[in-house]
Amino acid sequence: MSAFVQGVDRFYSLLARLSTAPGQGLRLRQLKERFVLPRRGVYFFMESGEFRVTHPEIRRIVRIGTHAVSAGSKSLLGARLGAHLGTRTGGGNHRGSIFRLHVGAALLARDGLSLPSWGVGSALPPQVRGNPVALAAEAELERRVSAHIGEMTVLWVAVPDEPGPLSMRAYIERNTIALLSNKLAPLDVSSSGWLGRFSPRAEIRHSALWNLRHVQDECDLQFLPTLESLVTLTREDEPRSK
DNA sequence: TACTTATATCTGACGTACGA
DNA sequence: TCGTACGTCAGATATAAGTA
Numbered sequence: 704m705s706a707f708v709q710g711v712d713r714f715y716s717l718l719a720r721l722s723t724a725p726g727q728g729l730r731l732r733q734l735k736e737r738f739v740l741p742r743r744g745v746y747f748f749m750e751s752g753e754f755r756v757t758h759p760e761i762r763r764i765v766r767i768g769t770h771a772v773s774a775g776s777k778s779l780l781g782a783r784l785g786a787h788l789g790t791r792t793g794g795g796n797h798r799g800s801i802f803r804l805h806v807g808a809a810l811l812a813r814d815g816l817s818l819p820s821w822g823v824g825s826a827l828p829p830q831v832r833g834n835p836v837a838l839a840a841e842a843e844l845e846r847r848v849s850a851h852i853g854e855m856t857v858l859w860v861a862v863p864d865e866p867g868p869l870s871m872r873a874y875i876e877r878n879t880i881a882l883l884s885n886k887l888a889p890l891d892v893s894s895s896g897w898l899g900r901f902s903p904r905a906e907i908r909h910s911a912l913w914n915l916r917h918v919q920d921e922c923d924l925q926f927l928p929t930l931e932s933l934v935t936l937t938r939e940d941e942p943r944s945k
Numbered sequence: 946t947a948c949t950t951a952t953a954t955c956t957g958a959c960g961t962a963c964g965a
Numbered sequence: 966t967c968g969t970a971c972g973t974c975a976g977a978t979a980t981a982a983g984t985a
Binding site: 772789794796798799916 | 971
């Protein structure tokens, strides 16, 4: 067995340990309702119907993300996940969450729909703002994106070091994406019905991840011992219930 | 090689809602 | 009334790609 395959298996065995801790493996919507998350960390999303090829009983990771990777950042893990989940009323803002942008674009492609304003600019374009039909179309897609992401289950590790591009969070995120993508030749490919297969982005279709950055990076397998110690710390420091 | 542009992703400020 | 959390949105930052 190659070091790469061993690395992927070790990664998933660490997640299996993590998944038995309180607050882990819940649907994102439930997690946000029930638990107070640590201030900073790395998160891993799983999606219904997606399993490992080599171990079909194990759910595969479909997105890895983090936050507070700029010096001085005050952003929090819960806030970042909240941006991905959307609002309590079912809405959301895909211009503040790249994850929402990708999911919405794939939904449009899968259903043969067109919404030209989707993903355009970092704010609502004036032509949409003044057009009730376009506004309603965006709101409807945001609602569908919220429903889809809200059903995803989430694992997370607390990584409390100082914000910055050299933080442990950035290190874990980068190498996890590189490991699972394997330069667009993932060990665990997506199922034939995976929504990401309809993404306009080749990186998403080929990596089987809702990520673009780092999918073609070289993986440093030395990140696994670091992740293991973070999993241990996260399990010892249980999240508070709301 | 240096500069410009595009892209991906996260940040921060501000307004609002809500509970103590 | 005040503090906190949430939602929105414009912008910042890092990196990659393109071009002269």
